Amino acid sequence: METSNNSTMVEVTDLKMYFPITRGLFRKKVGDIKAIDGISFTIKKHETLGLVGESGCGKTTAGRCILRLYNPTSGSIIFNGEDISKAKESKIKNLRRNMGVIFQDPFGSLNPRQIAGNIVGDPLKVHKMAAGKDLRDKVADLFKLVGLDPGMMDRVPHEFSGGQRQRIGVARALACSPSLIICDEPISALDVSIQAQIINLLEELQEKLGLTYLFIAHDLAVVQHISDRVAVMYLGRIMELTDSTELYENPLHPYTKALLSAIPIPDPIAERTRTRIILKGEVPSPIMPPPGCHFHPRCSMAIPECANTRPPLRDVGNGHLVACIRV
């Protein structure tokens, strides 16, 4: 793992996030949901790191830990040179000025009773960065930045289409001029023909404002398109992390291979010659994850040793990280 330096914005080391399962009157703890079970990665300045995996793999939890919407169980999160994993509430508010978040559901993440201008301007008010006429001007600028007509500032969310609502979400995330934006499935609730509009907007904004993205999604094609590097997660752990082109051209982890082959591509001629790895069974429960490598019960390459030791995420050359003892 590379060391923290000027080019690194976020460095996550051995991060764990366990949610307790309680039972009975006295809420006695009976177990843990191991949503994230020791993950390490870095996000460089001005890059997009993609985080992919199937539902329940912990990708959203990872994003929320960085935003400190959760208090991580253990591990460190270094953001701009400072460990924020144990930062106090008072400090967190300051911290979030530098982080924006775009949520998946543009219908559920905007208050239906607020006008769009207030939704976008609220972060500026909370951080006392603007007020009065200045606030309105800044919000108008944000509207223009994301391709919305500032004349629509006084409308409520239901008057906007899905794509426009997601633009409001993007404008809100940008309000305090953050350096890092966590994009949590920002396009999966949108229509196919609208998705490209939002992807292009995110790319343009990154170029214009020098933003850094953590792009969380389950659609590997989209993640590969937008990300410089991609981390593949499975059941709370990172299985493989590498350059996005390398991940497709030279996937090493058996899970990555299966995931790639499972995704149908819109090209019938290529489809005919593609080999498909159909995984058996389903993702086990994060309450009782399998011992050793979490993927071994479904893995075609597994050997007895896979059930005993957790494979470390190791560099196999050129920063291609993979957690598998058979590679």
Next chain:
Amino acid sequence: MASILEVENLKTYFHTEYGLVKAADGVSFHIDQGEIVGLVGESGCGKSVSILSIMQLIQSPGEIVDGKVIFDGQNLLQYKANGPEMRAIRGSKMTMIFQEPMTSLNPVLTIARQLTETLELHLAMDKQAALERAIELLKMVGVPDPASRVDDYPHQFSGGMRQRVMIAMALSCNPKIIYADEPTTAVDVTTQAQLLELMKELVTQHNASLVIVTHNLGVVARYAQRIYVMYSGRIIESGLSEDIFEHPQHPYTIGLLNSVPKLGERHGARKLIPIEGIPPNLIDMPPTCAFLPRCTSKIDKCLKEPWPALRSVGGQHYISCYADIKGK
């Protein structure tokens, strides 16, 4: 190959308080025996409504106002939605796999009861025979330990397993056509692959036809032999899978294919080309082509003439467009 289903000029309108919504506005297509067909489009394009109309599952304020649905030589629209003829066909000869396995299974009945109900009703099996067949069906769709799982309730099954139960149910009476409405949208991609492979295998085994209704272009490219593309209540392009993906000719289809990132394209190699604008509001549509406001290939004729009828551009490839656009 003989057509098993022919839909002609199907019109299903919804009388809403805001106005008349022409959800399906003159949809025509046919399904051959043993064929896998894809019905593609974005939300609100009328793909589900078309299928529900064929099954006569449209509820008020919706109404099938015109068209023919010829299945096995008889026009299904001559029968009452709840009449004995429709009930004998629905769930037996024509079945459906719904998108949400969570909500389309009855939560208070065991899996056994939900599977045996159709068997007893349509195939007149007795209780014991139906139960045995139910277990057999669960085994066929890959539910582990079917003899004991058959007595479980839906909430005891995972999402993927529930969808397997739905597939078992759809296959239980040896149907001729299965409609799968966004069958894998609610499940993860590795589970999606499992389910689609399973459906393809079973449909081929039973010599049934499968209609996959989806917005996922990859899924139809992989499984469908023929494709119908829908936009705002009409079919705007149809053809063999290769025609549609290799030589798309309707501006909407071309736009749709250009707007999705393809797996394996190098990062930064291509900027996505989105279709500008938004899908139309289906209330009070103008008589001209519905895609006109978003179209980049429009010609003078498009502004004056009503929505173009489907015309052949070679073989089985049809488009509904006045402009001449040569492939990609």
